[in-house]
Amino acid sequence: MALSVRSKPYIIPEYSLTGDLLSYLTCGLQYRYQNKGTLPPAMPIQLWFGDFIHGVMEEAYLRWDEHDWKDFPWDWETQIRDIELEIDKRMRSRGLQPPANLFCPFKAEDENQGLCPDHNHPHKLVASIRAEAAINTWGPHLFPLIDDSEVKLKGIRDMPHYQKGTSRSNYYGITGIIDVLSSVKLDEASDKNLIIKYLHQNPVFQYKLENLEKPEYEIIVDYKGMQRPPINSPSWQHHQWQVLTYSWLRSMQPESSEVLVGILFYLNELSLFKDDIQELKRDVEEGKTDIKPYADDLENILRWNDQSEPPALSNSLKKLRSIRIIPVDYDNQKKSLSEFDTVVDDIEGSIIKEVKGCGIQSSWKINPEKRTCDACDFRTFCKESKTGKIYPTVP
Numbered sequence: 001m002a003l004s005v006r007s008k009p010y011i012i013p014e015y016s017l018t019g020d021l022l023s024y025l026t027c028g029l030q031y032r033y034q035n036k037g038t039l040p041p042a043m044p045i046q047l048w049f050g051d052f053i054h055g056v057m058e059e060a061y062l063r064w065d066e067h068d069w070k071d072f073p074w075d076w077e078t079q080i081r082d083i084e085l086e087i088d089k090r091m092r093s094r095g096l097q098p099p100a101n102l103f104c105p106f107k108a109e110d111e112n113q114g115l116c117p118d119h120n121h122p123h124k125l126v127a128s129i130r131a132e133a134a135i136n137t138w139g140p141h142l143f144p145l146i147d148d149s150e151v152k153l154k155g156i157r158d159m160p161h162y163q164k165g166t167s168r169s170n171y172y173g174i175t176g177i178i179d180v181l182s183s184v185k186l187d188e189a190s191d192k193n194l195i196i197k198y199l200h201q202n203p204v205f206q207y208k209l210e211n212l213e214k215p216e217y218e219i220i221v222d223y224k225g226m227q228r229p230p231i232n233s234p235s236w237q238h239h240q241w242q243v244l245t246y247s248w249l250r251s252m253q254p255e256s257s258e259v260l261v262g263i264l265f266y267l268n269e270l271s272l273f274k275d276d277i278q279e280l281k282r283d284v285e286e287g288k289t290d291i292k293p294y295a296d297d298l299e300n301i302l303r304w305n306d307q308s309e310p311p312a313l314s315n316s317l318k319k320l321r322s323i324r325i326i327p328v329d330y331d332n333q334k335k336s337l338s339e340f341d342t343v344v345d346d347i348e349g350s351i352i353k354e355v356k357g358c359g360i361q362s363s364w365k366i367n368p369e370k371r372t373c374d375a376c377d378f379r380t381f382c383k384e385s386k387t388g389k390i391y392p393t394v395p
């Protein structure tokens with residue numbers, strides 16, 4: 001009797017825009033080790049923090065909405081800490097351990113010291129300082145505008161350069177998660193709302209608003225656990241592609257209205273540590289940032305040297321630098337989609353190379369940039385790593 005050969009299951013590879021595509025663009029080899037590794041799960045510090053702060057903002061919105069926590073600022077110990085522990089618990093269940101110098105995972109009564117400085121838990125370490133600043137700065141302005149939180153986006157695209165027998169599939173899936181702000185909520189909001197103020201100062205938004213075909217519109221929002229990138233950097237461009245691709249995915253959902261702009265929050269701008277000030281100073285000196293400090297802020301940044309404590313910058317500068325409004329237009333949207341097609345093509349090509357036995361380090365593109373390498377778990381055996389010695393860094 002002849003046995004029939006079971007056909008291969010039909011699988012459409014699915015790519016998350018931030019978790020896969022942007023992560024791959026940061027460094028292909030790091031992405032490979034982190035996602036498809038035979039090694040135990042490891043996650044670069046920036047990625048852990050990006051996931052963490054995203055989760056914290058989403059959970060904070062739910063508590064604002066459901067527990068009616070409408071008064072700001074929220075207290076760290078009695079309100080925010082519980083949110084952090086909840087997000088940490090969820091991330092651990094996915095195998096993601098918090099970096100010890102970044103987050104204290106213990107409750108007050110815990111006898112375990114872990115890598116904390118003493119037993120007086122909880123410690124407000126870097127991740128907590130950033131979470132508190134993010135919630136208390138943007139929560140009062142952002143949460144009242146949210147119409148729908150954690151909206152899952154999903155789309156299907158043709159596999160670039162599909163070849164029967166070689167390609168894994170003729171399609172690929174692309175996914176993301178956003179918060180959606182609606183025109184209804186924007187109309188209802190207080191005239192002291194800072195986000196609305198910034199939107200109205202944006203000429204493209206203003207123009208789109210005056211030329212609406214229907215009265216309803218939307219704004220999509222995402223959070224970044226990082227500093228505002230310099231305008232000549234790949235990240236600056238990649239984040240624009242991300243927002244535009246999200247707007248395309250959103251436009252295919254039947255309940256959506258026209259997306260006028262996307263907003264990204266660069267939440268690390270709200271609490272700047274030494275490394276951050278150093279980057280900011282360099283971007284200012286080289287004229288590579290779109291939101292420039294002036295007066296006292298400018299002087300404090302230019303005068304600062306890495307032997308001294310980070311200068312206190314004005315709240316207005318920190319807020320302005322932490323919000324980026326990205327207009328949505330059809331041509332740029334199309335361009336972004338084709339950019340991500342190219343990224344998928346690269347990843348799929350690397351997978352095929354590796355399957356054919358080319359070896360991991362020869363199959364995946366390495367993209368060494370000092371900041372990426374410094375925070376990379378794989379630097380010790382990566383032949384291209386830009387880091388010699390190991391220093392702990394903040395995300």
Ligand SMILES: [Zn+2]
Nearest residue numbers: 104116121123
């Ligand atoms: Zn602790």
